[in-house]
Amino acid sequence: MSPPPLAPPLIDVQDIYKSFNGFPVLKGVNLKIPEGTTTVILGGSGSGKTVLIKHIMGLFKPDRGQVIVDGENVSAMSRQELAVFRQRMGMVFQGAALFDSMTVADNVAFPLREHNPGLSEAEIQEKVKEKLAVVDLHGVEQKFPAELSGGMRKRVGLARAIVREPKIVLYDEPTTGLDPLTTESVDEMIIHARERLTVTSVVISHDVGSAFHIADRIAMLNEGRVVEEGTPVEVRNTKEPFTRQFLATWFGRT
Amino acid sequence: MAEQTTAGPKPPPQWLKPLERPIEVLGELSLFAGQSVAAIFRPPYRVGLLMVQLEFMAYGSMFVVGLTGLFTGMVLALQTVYAFGLFNAQSLVGATVEISLARELAPIFTCIVLVARVGSAAATELGTMRVTEQIDALETMAVDPLNYLVVPRIVSAAISAPILTMLFNAIALFGAYGIAVWVKDLSPGTFLNRIQYLVQVKDITNGLGKASVIGFVVTMIACYRGYRAEGGARGVGIATTQAVVGGLVAIFAIDYIYTAISLSGPQQPGGGLGG
Numbered sequence: 001m002s003p004p005p006l007a008p009p010l011i012d013v014q015d016i017y018k019s020f021n022g023f024p025v026l027k028g029v030n031l032k033i034p035e036g037t038t039t040v041i042l043g044g045s046g047s048g049k050t051v052l053i054k055h056i057m058g059l060f061k062p063d064r065g066q067v068i069v070d071g072e073n074v075s076a077m078s079r080q081e082l083a084v085f086r087q088r089m090g091m092v093f094q095g096a097a098l099f100d101s102m103t104v105a106d107n108v109a110f111p112l113r114e115h116n117p118g119l120s121e122a123e124i125q126e127k128v129k130e131k132l133a134v135v136d137l138h139g140v141e142q143k144f145p146a147e148l149s150g151g152m153r154k155r156v157g158l159a160r161a162i163v164r165e166p167k168i169v170l171y172d173e174p175t176t177g178l179d180p181l182t183t184e185s186v187d188e189m190i191i192h193a194r195e196r197l198t199v200t201s202v203v204i205s206h207d208v209g210s211a212f213h214i215a216d217r218i219a220m221l222n223e224g225r226v227v228e229e230g231t232p233v234e235v236r237n238t239k240e241p242f243t244r245q246f247l248a249t250w251f252g253r254t
Numbered sequence: 255m256a257e258q259t260t261a262g263p264k265p266p267p268q269w270l271k272p273l274e275r276p277i278e279v280l281g282e283l284s285l286f287a288g289q290s291v292a293a294i295f296r297p298p299y300r301v302g303l304l305m306v307q308l309e310f311m312a313y314g315s316m317f318v319v320g321l322t323g324l325f326t327g328m329v330l331a332l333q334t335v336y337a338f339g340l341f342n343a344q345s346l347v348g349a350t351v352e353i354s355l356a357r358e359l360a361p362i363f364t365c366i367v368l369v370a371r372v373g374s375a376a377a378t379e380l381g382t383m384r385v386t387e388q389i390d391a392l393e394t395m396a397v398d399p400l401n402y403l404v405v406p407r408i409v410s411a412a413i414s415a416p417i418l419t420m421l422f423n424a425i426a427l428f429g430a431y432g433i434a435v436w437v438k439d440l441s442p443g444t445f446l447n448r449i450q451y452l453v454q455v456k457d458i459t460n461g462l463g464k465a466s467v468i469g470f471v472v473t474m475i476a477c478y479r480g481y482r483a484e485g486g487a488r489g490v491g492i493a494t495t496q497a498v499v500g501g502l503v504a505i506f507a508i509d510y511i512y513t514a515i516s517l518s519g520p521q522q523p524g525g526g527l528g529g
Contacts, residue, residue: 057394079398086396097391099383111395160395 010035010168010200011056016065016075018051025051026062027224033217038194038201040211042246043221049204052221053170056202057091058082070167087115090161090169090199094176096153098145098160105141108132108160115164131159134196135189151182155189162197169193171203175210187213208250212236220246286478290408293400300406307410311372312417319367323422326359327351327429335438348445349452351430352423356457360422361415361465362509368415368469369501373476376407377497380480381490389481404477408470415469416462423458464512471508472501 009032018026025048033039043049054060055067058074066075070088077085098107108128112119119127128141135155145153154174161169171190175183187210194201205211211218211232218235220228220243228235228243236251238244266274334347380403383389392399434440476497483493 059390059393083396083398086394089394091391091394093387093391095386097387099388099391100386114395114397 009033010070011202012068013052013056014066014068016052016055016062016067018048018055018060018062025224026055028065029221029224029226031219031226031229033200033202035200036194036198037216038190038203038214039217039219040215041202041204041219041221042206042208042211043204044206044246047221048224049206049221050172053172053202053204057089057170058085087164088167090158090164090166092154092157092161092169092171092174094172094174096145096150096157098153098156100145102144103141104132104137104143104145104148104156107145107156108163110160111164127163128159131163132156134162134193135159136185149182151178151185154178154186158189158193162193162199165197166199168200168202171201171205173205173207174203175205175207183207183210186210190214208247222246282482283475283478286481287474290400290404290474290477293398294405294409296398296401298401300402303402303406304410307406308414310375311368311410312414315367315371315414315418316421318371319364319418319422320425322363322367323360323425324429326363326422327355327426327431328433330354330359330426331430331433331438335434335440344440345444346448346452347434347440348430349448351434352427352449352453353457355423355426355430356453356461357513358461358509360419360426361461361468362505364419364422364465365415365468365472365505366502368411368418369472369476369498369505372407372411372414373472373497373501374494376473376476377480377483377494378490380404380477381483381493384481384483385486385489399481404474404481407477408473411473412466412470415465419462419465423461460516463516464509467512468505468508472504475500475504 011031011033013029013031013033016026016029017024029048029052031041031052041049041052051060055062056069056074058067058077062075066073068074069085072085074082074085098104099110102110105125105128108131109124112124112127132138132141135158137152137155137159140148140152140156145156148156158169174186174190178186190201190203191214193199203211203214215232217230218228218232219226220235220240222242228238228240230238235243236247238247330351331347334350335344338344338347338350380389383403389399389403392402431442431445434445435442479493479497479500480490483489485492
Protein backbone atom coordinates (compact mmCIF):
# COMPACT_ATOMS: atom_id res chain seq x y z
CA MET A 1 0.00 0.00 0.00
CA SER A 2 1.61 3.25 -1.10
CA PRO A 3 0.94 6.54 0.72
CA PRO A 4 -1.29 9.05 -1.10
CA PRO A 5 0.60 11.77 -3.01
CA LEU A 6 1.23 14.79 -0.82
CA ALA A 7 -0.23 18.19 -1.58
CA PRO A 8 2.32 21.03 -1.56
CA PRO A 9 3.07 21.89 2.06
CA LEU A 10 1.03 24.70 3.62
CA ILE A 11 3.46 24.91 6.52
CA ASP A 12 7.15 24.38 5.79
CA VAL A 13 9.51 24.41 8.74
CA GLN A 14 13.04 24.64 7.36
CA ASP A 15 15.95 23.68 9.56
CA ILE A 16 15.17 25.90 12.56
CA TYR A 17 17.40 26.27 15.58
CA LYS A 18 16.41 27.97 18.82
CA SER A 19 18.22 28.35 22.13
CA PHE A 20 17.04 29.92 25.38
CA ASN A 21 19.77 31.35 27.64
CA GLY A 22 22.33 29.29 25.75
CA PHE A 23 20.33 26.09 26.18
CA PRO A 24 19.44 24.61 22.76
CA VAL A 25 15.78 23.57 22.46
CA LEU A 26 15.36 23.12 18.72
CA LYS A 27 18.36 21.70 16.85
CA GLY A 28 17.49 21.73 13.18
CA VAL A 29 13.79 20.93 12.88
CA ASN A 30 12.47 20.12 9.39
CA LEU A 31 8.78 19.51 8.90
CA LYS A 32 6.36 19.83 5.99
CA ILE A 33 2.64 19.94 6.72
CA PRO A 34 0.36 19.43 3.70
CA GLU A 35 -2.80 21.48 3.26
CA GLY A 36 -6.04 20.03 4.60
CA THR A 37 -4.47 17.42 6.87
CA THR A 38 -4.30 16.91 10.58
CA THR A 39 -0.70 16.53 11.66
CA VAL A 40 0.13 15.49 15.20
CA ILE A 41 3.54 16.39 16.58
CA LEU A 42 4.33 13.83 19.28
CA GLY A 43 7.04 14.21 21.83
CA GLY A 44 7.85 13.97 25.49
CA SER A 45 8.00 16.81 27.96
CA GLY A 46 10.82 19.20 27.13
CA SER A 47 11.18 17.96 23.57
CA GLY A 48 10.46 21.44 22.18
CA LYS A 49 6.89 20.86 20.92
CA THR A 50 5.46 24.08 22.30
CA VAL A 51 8.47 26.08 21.14
CA LEU A 52 8.00 24.65 17.64
CA ILE A 53 4.30 25.56 17.47
CA LYS A 54 5.04 29.06 18.73
CA HIS A 55 7.48 29.45 15.84
CA ILE A 56 4.71 28.55 13.40
CA MET A 57 2.50 31.21 15.02
CA GLY A 58 5.34 33.74 14.86
CA LEU A 59 5.44 34.19 18.65
CA PHE A 60 9.14 33.22 18.59
CA LYS A 61 11.78 33.94 15.99
CA PRO A 62 14.29 31.17 15.17
CA ASP A 63 18.02 31.69 15.69
CA ARG A 64 18.59 29.96 12.35
CA GLY A 65 16.35 28.63 9.58
CA GLN A 66 12.87 29.80 8.62
CA VAL A 67 9.20 28.95 8.78
CA ILE A 68 7.19 29.33 5.57
CA VAL A 69 3.42 29.37 6.01
CA ASP A 70 1.13 29.70 3.00
CA GLY A 71 4.07 30.92 0.90
CA GLU A 72 5.15 33.61 3.35
CA ASN A 73 8.23 33.71 5.56
CA VAL A 74 6.85 34.06 9.09
CA SER A 75 10.30 34.38 10.64
CA ALA A 76 11.05 37.60 8.75
CA MET A 77 7.75 39.39 9.41
CA SER A 78 7.42 42.70 11.20
CA ARG A 79 4.89 43.28 14.00
CA GLN A 80 2.31 44.68 11.60
CA GLU A 81 2.80 41.91 9.04
CA LEU A 82 2.42 39.32 11.78
CA ALA A 83 -0.85 40.90 12.88
CA VAL A 84 -2.23 40.53 9.35
CA PHE A 85 -0.79 37.03 8.98
CA ARG A 86 -2.28 35.79 12.25
CA GLN A 87 -5.77 36.58 11.06
CA ARG A 88 -5.51 33.43 8.93
CA MET A 89 -4.60 31.32 11.95
CA GLY A 90 -6.41 30.09 15.03
CA MET A 91 -4.84 28.68 18.14
CA VAL A 92 -6.38 26.55 20.87
CA PHE A 93 -4.41 26.81 24.11
CA GLN A 94 -3.72 24.08 26.62
CA GLY A 95 -5.78 25.84 29.28
CA ALA A 96 -8.21 27.28 26.69
CA ALA A 97 -7.04 30.83 27.62
CA LEU A 98 -10.57 32.20 27.53
CA PHE A 99 -11.01 35.76 28.79
CA ASP A 100 -12.54 35.19 32.21
CA SER A 101 -14.05 38.66 32.36
CA MET A 102 -16.28 37.93 29.36
CA THR A 103 -19.18 35.57 28.72
CA VAL A 104 -18.78 32.63 26.37
CA ALA A 105 -20.58 34.53 23.63
CA ASP A 106 -18.33 37.58 24.02
CA ASN A 107 -15.25 35.35 23.99
CA VAL A 108 -16.24 33.74 20.71
CA ALA A 109 -17.31 37.08 19.27
CA PHE A 110 -14.05 38.76 20.29
CA PRO A 111 -12.05 38.17 17.07
CA LEU A 112 -15.05 39.26 14.98
CA ARG A 113 -15.52 42.49 16.93
CA GLU A 114 -11.79 43.20 16.61
CA HIS A 115 -11.32 42.51 12.93
CA ASN A 116 -14.74 42.67 11.27
CA PRO A 117 -16.19 46.04 12.31
CA GLY A 118 -18.61 45.87 9.37
CA LEU A 119 -20.64 43.06 10.94
CA SER A 120 -23.89 43.94 12.68
CA GLU A 121 -24.55 42.68 16.20
CA ALA A 122 -27.18 40.26 14.85
CA GLU A 123 -24.69 38.80 12.35
CA ILE A 124 -22.11 38.40 15.09
CA GLN A 125 -24.57 36.59 17.36
CA GLU A 126 -25.55 34.32 14.50
CA LYS A 127 -21.94 33.38 13.77
CA VAL A 128 -21.27 32.78 17.47
CA LYS A 129 -24.25 30.42 17.69
CA GLU A 130 -23.15 28.65 14.53
CA LYS A 131 -19.56 28.07 15.72
CA LEU A 132 -20.69 26.94 19.16
CA ALA A 133 -22.95 24.44 17.39
CA VAL A 134 -19.92 23.14 15.44
CA VAL A 135 -18.31 22.20 18.75
CA ASP A 136 -21.63 20.83 20.10
CA LEU A 137 -22.28 23.51 22.66
CA HIS A 138 -25.79 24.86 23.04
CA GLY A 139 -27.32 27.34 25.47
CA VAL A 140 -24.04 28.30 27.17
CA GLU A 141 -23.70 31.73 25.52
CA GLN A 142 -24.37 33.75 28.65
CA LYS A 143 -22.22 31.63 30.99
CA PHE A 144 -18.78 32.70 32.15
CA PRO A 145 -15.74 30.45 31.50
CA ALA A 146 -15.42 29.69 35.23
CA GLU A 147 -18.85 28.02 35.14
CA LEU A 148 -17.81 25.50 32.46
CA SER A 149 -16.00 22.16 32.74
CA GLY A 150 -12.48 21.75 31.34
CA GLY A 151 -13.66 19.98 28.21
CA MET A 152 -16.34 22.59 27.54
CA ARG A 153 -13.79 25.39 27.96
CA LYS A 154 -11.55 23.74 25.36
CA ARG A 155 -14.48 23.55 22.98
CA VAL A 156 -15.25 27.25 23.50
CA GLY A 157 -11.54 27.86 22.84
CA LEU A 158 -11.87 26.04 19.53
CA ALA A 159 -15.05 27.93 18.63
CA ARG A 160 -13.18 31.18 19.25
CA ALA A 161 -10.21 29.97 17.16
CA ILE A 162 -12.39 29.07 14.16
CA VAL A 163 -14.93 31.89 14.28
CA ARG A 164 -13.21 33.82 11.50
CA GLU A 165 -12.69 30.64 9.49
CA PRO A 166 -8.90 30.43 9.52
CA LYS A 167 -6.94 28.20 7.14
CA ILE A 168 -4.84 26.76 9.93
CA VAL A 169 -5.71 25.79 13.50
CA LEU A 170 -2.98 24.98 16.01
CA TYR A 171 -3.76 22.95 19.13
CA ASP A 172 -1.47 23.03 22.17
CA GLU A 173 -1.88 19.70 24.02
CA PRO A 174 -5.66 19.59 23.66
CA THR A 175 -6.15 16.38 25.66
CA THR A 176 -3.63 16.88 28.45
CA GLY A 177 -5.19 16.50 31.87
CA LEU A 178 -8.58 15.36 30.63
CA ASP A 179 -10.37 12.15 31.59
CA PRO A 180 -10.74 9.47 28.86
CA LEU A 181 -14.32 10.41 27.96
CA THR A 182 -13.54 14.09 27.62
CA THR A 183 -10.40 13.21 25.65
CA GLU A 184 -12.62 11.24 23.29
CA SER A 185 -14.97 14.19 22.83
CA VAL A 186 -12.07 16.60 22.20
CA ASP A 187 -10.68 14.18 19.61
CA GLU A 188 -14.08 14.05 17.92
CA MET A 189 -14.17 17.83 17.98
CA ILE A 190 -10.82 18.06 16.15
CA ILE A 191 -11.92 15.50 13.54
CA HIS A 192 -15.25 17.31 13.04
CA ALA A 193 -13.53 20.66 12.76
CA ARG A 194 -11.42 19.32 9.92
CA GLU A 195 -14.33 17.63 8.16
CA ARG A 196 -16.79 20.50 8.45
CA LEU A 197 -14.39 23.39 8.00
CA THR A 198 -11.61 21.82 5.89
CA VAL A 199 -8.91 23.45 7.96
CA THR A 200 -5.30 22.34 8.25
CA SER A 201 -4.70 21.30 11.84
CA VAL A 202 -1.46 20.98 13.75
CA VAL A 203 -1.78 19.26 17.12
CA ILE A 204 1.02 18.94 19.62
CA SER A 205 0.52 16.16 22.10
CA HIS A 206 2.14 13.42 24.12
CA ASP A 207 -1.06 11.38 24.09
CA VAL A 208 -0.27 8.46 21.74
CA GLY A 209 -3.79 7.03 21.66
CA SER A 210 -5.37 10.33 20.79
CA ALA A 211 -2.68 11.00 18.16
CA PHE A 212 -3.38 7.77 16.28
CA HIS A 213 -7.11 8.49 16.49
CA ILE A 214 -7.04 11.91 14.84
CA ALA A 215 -3.87 12.13 12.75
CA ASP A 216 -3.40 11.95 8.99
CA ARG A 217 0.29 12.37 9.61
CA ILE A 218 2.44 12.06 12.71
CA ALA A 219 5.81 13.65 13.39
CA MET A 220 7.93 12.49 16.29
CA LEU A 221 10.01 15.14 18.05
CA ASN A 222 12.93 14.18 20.26
CA GLU A 223 15.67 16.38 21.71
CA GLY A 224 14.98 19.22 19.33
CA ARG A 225 14.80 17.20 16.09
CA VAL A 226 12.10 15.43 14.10
CA VAL A 227 13.22 11.82 14.28
CA GLU A 228 10.32 10.20 12.43
CA GLU A 229 7.55 11.47 10.21
CA GLY A 230 4.82 9.81 8.15
CA THR A 231 1.32 8.38 8.16
CA PRO A 232 0.16 6.63 11.35
CA VAL A 233 0.79 3.24 9.72
CA GLU A 234 4.33 4.20 8.72
CA VAL A 235 5.09 5.56 12.16
CA ARG A 236 3.58 2.49 13.82
CA ASN A 237 6.00 0.26 11.87
CA THR A 238 9.08 2.42 12.26
CA LYS A 239 12.55 1.09 12.99
CA GLU A 240 13.62 4.34 14.67
CA PRO A 241 14.51 3.37 18.25
CA PHE A 242 13.16 6.39 20.16
CA THR A 243 9.83 6.28 18.35
CA ARG A 244 9.49 2.54 18.99
CA GLN A 245 10.21 3.11 22.67
CA PHE A 246 7.75 6.02 22.89
CA LEU A 247 4.96 4.08 21.15
CA ALA A 248 5.63 0.94 23.20
CA THR A 249 4.42 2.77 26.29
CA TRP A 250 1.00 2.78 24.68
CA PHE A 251 0.85 -0.15 22.29
CA GLY A 252 2.83 -2.39 24.61
CA ARG A 253 -0.03 -2.36 27.07
CA THR A 254 -2.95 -2.91 24.71
CA MET B 255 41.43 30.00 35.14
CA ALA B 256 42.74 28.58 31.86
CA GLU B 257 39.23 28.06 30.45
CA GLN B 258 38.50 31.80 30.58
CA THR B 259 40.45 32.49 27.42
CA THR B 260 37.38 32.44 25.10
CA ALA B 261 36.50 35.75 23.51
CA GLY B 262 33.51 37.63 24.84
CA PRO B 263 32.57 40.68 26.87
CA LYS B 264 34.61 41.18 30.00
CA PRO B 265 32.67 40.08 33.08
CA PRO B 266 31.49 43.07 35.13
CA PRO B 267 33.43 43.85 38.29
CA GLN B 268 32.32 42.09 41.45
CA TRP B 269 30.98 45.19 43.18
CA LEU B 270 28.44 45.64 40.35
CA LYS B 271 26.89 42.22 41.04
CA PRO B 272 24.10 43.39 43.41
CA LEU B 273 23.21 46.19 40.98
CA GLU B 274 22.83 43.89 37.99
CA ARG B 275 19.19 42.93 38.53
CA PRO B 276 17.92 46.46 39.31
CA ILE B 277 19.66 47.82 36.20
CA GLU B 278 18.17 45.02 34.14
CA VAL B 279 14.67 45.76 35.48
CA LEU B 280 15.09 49.47 34.82
CA GLY B 281 16.14 48.72 31.25
CA GLU B 282 13.23 46.38 30.64
CA LEU B 283 10.83 48.84 32.21
CA SER B 284 12.09 51.66 29.98
CA LEU B 285 11.66 49.49 26.91
CA PHE B 286 8.17 48.48 28.02
CA ALA B 287 7.26 52.10 28.74
CA GLY B 288 8.53 53.20 25.33
CA GLN B 289 6.49 50.56 23.52
CA SER B 290 3.40 51.36 25.60
CA VAL B 291 3.64 55.09 24.94
CA ALA B 292 4.02 54.36 21.23
CA ALA B 293 0.94 52.15 21.45
CA ILE B 294 -1.11 55.09 22.79
CA PHE B 295 -0.90 56.78 19.41
CA ARG B 296 -1.48 53.65 17.32
CA PRO B 297 -5.07 52.87 16.33
CA PRO B 298 -7.47 51.40 17.26
CA TYR B 299 -8.28 53.92 19.98
CA ARG B 300 -10.17 51.98 22.61
CA VAL B 301 -12.44 54.62 24.10
CA GLY B 302 -14.78 52.04 25.61
CA LEU B 303 -12.00 50.34 27.55
CA LEU B 304 -10.67 53.73 28.66
CA MET B 305 -14.12 54.56 30.06
CA VAL B 306 -14.22 51.29 31.98
CA GLN B 307 -10.83 52.10 33.53
CA LEU B 308 -11.83 55.70 34.30
CA GLU B 309 -14.94 54.43 36.05
CA PHE B 310 -12.84 52.01 38.11
CA MET B 311 -9.95 54.37 38.86
CA ALA B 312 -11.57 57.78 39.22
CA TYR B 313 -15.16 57.11 40.26
CA GLY B 314 -14.29 53.98 42.20
CA SER B 315 -11.52 55.68 44.21
CA MET B 316 -13.57 58.76 45.19
CA PHE B 317 -14.73 57.46 48.55
CA VAL B 318 -11.31 56.26 49.72
CA VAL B 319 -9.56 59.39 48.46
CA GLY B 320 -12.20 61.59 50.10
CA LEU B 321 -11.90 59.80 53.42
CA THR B 322 -8.09 59.95 53.33
CA GLY B 323 -8.32 63.63 52.44
CA LEU B 324 -10.71 64.44 55.28
CA PHE B 325 -8.46 62.92 57.94
CA THR B 326 -5.31 64.37 56.40
CA GLY B 327 -6.79 67.86 56.46
CA MET B 328 -8.01 67.42 60.01
CA VAL B 329 -4.74 66.16 61.44
CA LEU B 330 -2.75 68.74 59.50
CA ALA B 331 -4.89 71.52 61.01
CA LEU B 332 -4.42 70.12 64.53
CA GLN B 333 -0.65 69.96 64.16
CA THR B 334 -0.34 73.36 62.52
CA VAL B 335 -2.55 75.07 65.10
CA TYR B 336 -0.38 73.55 67.82
CA ALA B 337 2.96 74.41 66.18
CA PHE B 338 2.01 77.93 65.09
CA GLY B 339 0.51 78.54 68.51
CA LEU B 340 4.05 78.33 69.88
CA PHE B 341 4.87 81.67 68.26
CA ASN B 342 1.44 83.20 67.92
CA ALA B 343 1.11 82.73 64.16
CA GLN B 344 -2.29 80.99 64.09
CA SER B 345 -3.48 83.39 61.41
CA LEU B 346 -1.24 81.56 58.96
CA VAL B 347 -2.72 78.13 59.65
CA GLY B 348 -5.12 78.16 56.68
CA ALA B 349 -2.53 79.17 54.10
CA THR B 350 0.11 76.78 55.44
CA VAL B 351 -2.30 73.87 55.44
CA GLU B 352 -3.50 74.58 51.92
CA ILE B 353 -0.01 75.08 50.48
CA SER B 354 1.17 71.81 52.02
CA LEU B 355 -1.91 70.08 50.70
CA ALA B 356 -1.85 71.49 47.19
CA ARG B 357 1.88 71.12 46.56
CA GLU B 358 2.64 67.85 48.32
CA LEU B 359 0.14 65.98 50.39
CA ALA B 360 -2.82 65.82 48.03
CA PRO B 361 -0.93 64.49 44.99
CA ILE B 362 1.23 62.12 47.02
CA PHE B 363 -1.53 60.65 49.19
CA THR B 364 -3.82 60.33 46.20
CA CYS B 365 -1.14 58.41 44.32
CA ILE B 366 -0.55 56.16 47.33
CA VAL B 367 -4.26 55.33 47.29
CA LEU B 368 -4.00 54.73 43.53
CA VAL B 369 -1.06 52.34 43.94
CA ALA B 370 -2.89 50.39 46.61
CA ARG B 371 -6.20 50.21 44.78
CA VAL B 372 -5.33 50.41 41.09
CA GLY B 373 -1.71 49.28 40.86
CA SER B 374 -2.36 46.07 42.74
CA ALA B 375 -5.46 45.35 40.65
CA ALA B 376 -3.64 45.99 37.37
CA ALA B 377 -0.66 43.80 38.32
CA THR B 378 -2.91 40.97 39.49
CA GLU B 379 -5.19 41.10 36.49
CA LEU B 380 -2.43 41.31 33.88
CA GLY B 381 -0.34 38.74 35.76
CA THR B 382 -3.21 36.26 35.83
CA MET B 383 -3.86 36.86 32.16
CA ARG B 384 -0.18 36.23 31.44
CA VAL B 385 0.12 32.94 33.33
CA THR B 386 -3.18 31.61 31.94
CA GLU B 387 -1.98 32.42 28.39
CA GLN B 388 -4.74 35.00 27.85
CA ILE B 389 -2.12 37.54 26.73
CA ASP B 390 -0.71 34.99 24.25
CA ALA B 391 -4.27 34.39 23.07
CA LEU B 392 -4.71 38.11 22.40
CA GLU B 393 -1.53 38.05 20.36
CA THR B 394 -2.57 35.01 18.32
CA MET B 395 -5.85 36.79 17.56
CA ALA B 396 -3.80 39.66 16.11
CA VAL B 397 -4.69 42.05 18.94
CA ASP B 398 -1.79 44.06 20.41
CA PRO B 399 -1.89 43.37 24.17
CA LEU B 400 -0.17 46.69 24.93
CA ASN B 401 -2.83 48.54 23.02
CA TYR B 402 -5.65 46.49 24.53
CA LEU B 403 -4.54 46.12 28.15
CA VAL B 404 -1.86 48.66 29.02
CA VAL B 405 -2.86 51.82 27.14
CA PRO B 406 -6.34 52.20 28.70
CA ARG B 407 -4.85 51.80 32.17
CA ILE B 408 -1.96 54.25 31.88
CA VAL B 409 -4.01 56.90 30.09
CA SER B 410 -6.83 56.54 32.58
CA ALA B 411 -4.36 56.90 35.48
CA ALA B 412 -2.89 60.09 34.02
CA ILE B 413 -6.42 61.54 33.83
CA SER B 414 -7.79 60.16 37.10
CA ALA B 415 -4.90 61.13 39.36
CA PRO B 416 -5.29 64.94 38.98
CA ILE B 417 -9.09 64.70 39.27
CA LEU B 418 -8.80 62.74 42.49
CA THR B 419 -6.10 65.11 43.74
CA MET B 420 -8.50 68.02 43.26
CA LEU B 421 -11.14 66.13 45.24
CA PHE B 422 -8.57 65.40 47.95
CA ASN B 423 -7.67 69.12 48.07
CA ALA B 424 -11.26 70.22 48.50
CA ILE B 425 -12.23 67.69 51.15
CA ALA B 426 -8.97 68.07 53.07
CA LEU B 427 -9.41 71.84 53.19
CA PHE B 428 -12.93 71.37 54.44
CA GLY B 429 -11.60 69.07 57.19
CA ALA B 430 -8.91 71.56 58.14
CA TYR B 431 -11.43 74.40 58.26
CA GLY B 432 -13.66 72.31 60.51
CA ILE B 433 -10.91 71.61 63.00
CA ALA B 434 -9.34 75.08 62.95
CA VAL B 435 -12.56 77.09 63.11
CA TRP B 436 -15.08 74.90 64.91
CA VAL B 437 -12.78 73.01 67.30
CA LYS B 438 -9.82 75.32 67.82
CA ASP B 439 -11.83 78.55 67.64
CA LEU B 440 -9.75 80.29 65.01
CA SER B 441 -11.44 83.15 63.17
CA PRO B 442 -12.98 81.88 59.93
CA GLY B 443 -12.19 85.16 58.22
CA THR B 444 -8.47 84.99 58.95
CA PHE B 445 -8.32 81.35 57.94
CA LEU B 446 -9.85 82.00 54.52
CA ASN B 447 -8.35 85.43 53.93
CA ARG B 448 -4.77 84.23 54.29
CA ILE B 449 -5.47 81.35 51.92
CA GLN B 450 -6.73 83.79 49.33
CA TYR B 451 -3.61 85.96 49.57
CA LEU B 452 -0.90 83.38 50.03
CA VAL B 453 -1.94 80.42 47.93
CA GLN B 454 -1.31 80.85 44.23
CA VAL B 455 -2.94 79.02 41.38
CA LYS B 456 0.41 77.58 40.40
CA ASP B 457 0.65 75.84 43.79
CA ILE B 458 -2.44 73.89 42.83
CA THR B 459 -1.58 73.29 39.17
CA ASN B 460 1.90 72.16 40.16
CA GLY B 461 0.37 69.51 42.42
CA LEU B 462 -2.05 68.40 39.73
CA GLY B 463 0.73 68.03 37.15
CA LYS B 464 2.75 66.05 39.63
CA ALA B 465 -0.20 63.74 40.34
CA SER B 466 -0.70 63.11 36.64
CA VAL B 467 2.95 62.19 36.04
CA ILE B 468 3.19 59.99 39.13
CA GLY B 469 -0.13 58.26 38.46
CA PHE B 470 1.00 57.48 34.92
CA VAL B 471 4.36 56.08 36.02
CA VAL B 472 3.14 53.94 38.93
CA THR B 473 0.41 52.40 36.78
CA MET B 474 3.01 51.74 34.09
CA ILE B 475 5.16 49.94 36.70
CA ALA B 476 2.16 47.87 37.81
CA CYS B 477 1.32 46.91 34.21
CA TYR B 478 4.95 46.01 33.54
CA ARG B 479 5.12 43.76 36.60
CA GLY B 480 1.89 42.01 35.71
CA TYR B 481 2.78 41.71 32.03
CA ARG B 482 6.07 40.00 32.89
CA ALA B 483 4.67 37.70 35.60
CA GLU B 484 5.60 34.05 35.32
CA GLY B 485 5.13 30.85 37.26
CA GLY B 486 1.48 30.55 38.24
CA ALA B 487 -0.27 31.90 41.32
CA ARG B 488 2.96 32.49 43.20
CA GLY B 489 4.37 34.49 40.31
CA VAL B 490 1.27 36.67 40.23
CA GLY B 491 1.63 37.28 43.97
CA ILE B 492 5.26 38.30 43.55
CA ALA B 493 4.35 40.59 40.65
CA THR B 494 1.68 42.33 42.74
CA THR B 495 4.04 42.84 45.67
CA GLN B 496 6.71 44.24 43.36
CA ALA B 497 4.16 46.51 41.70
CA VAL B 498 3.03 48.02 45.01
CA VAL B 499 6.50 48.31 46.54
CA GLY B 500 8.03 49.64 43.32
CA GLY B 501 5.12 52.06 42.93
CA LEU B 502 5.51 53.44 46.45
CA VAL B 503 9.24 54.02 46.01
CA ALA B 504 8.61 55.58 42.60
CA ILE B 505 6.08 58.04 44.08
CA PHE B 506 8.64 59.60 46.39
CA ALA B 507 11.50 59.48 43.89
CA ILE B 508 9.45 61.17 41.16
CA ASP B 509 8.04 63.62 43.70
CA TYR B 510 11.54 64.80 44.52
CA ILE B 511 12.65 65.02 40.89
CA TYR B 512 9.49 66.80 39.75
CA THR B 513 9.66 69.28 42.62
CA ALA B 514 13.36 69.96 42.08
CA ILE B 515 12.75 70.67 38.39
CA SER B 516 9.67 72.83 38.95
CA LEU B 517 11.44 74.93 41.61
CA SER B 518 14.62 75.37 39.58
CA GLY B 519 13.17 78.15 37.40
CA PRO B 520 13.05 81.82 38.45
CA GLN B 521 10.89 82.07 41.54
CA GLN B 522 8.38 84.83 42.07
CA PRO B 523 7.77 85.84 45.63
CA GLY B 524 4.49 84.72 47.11
CA GLY B 525 1.33 86.82 47.22
CA GLY B 526 2.35 88.61 50.41
CA LEU B 527 0.38 89.53 53.44
CA GLY B 528 -0.63 93.01 52.35
CA GLY B 529 -4.10 94.07 51.37
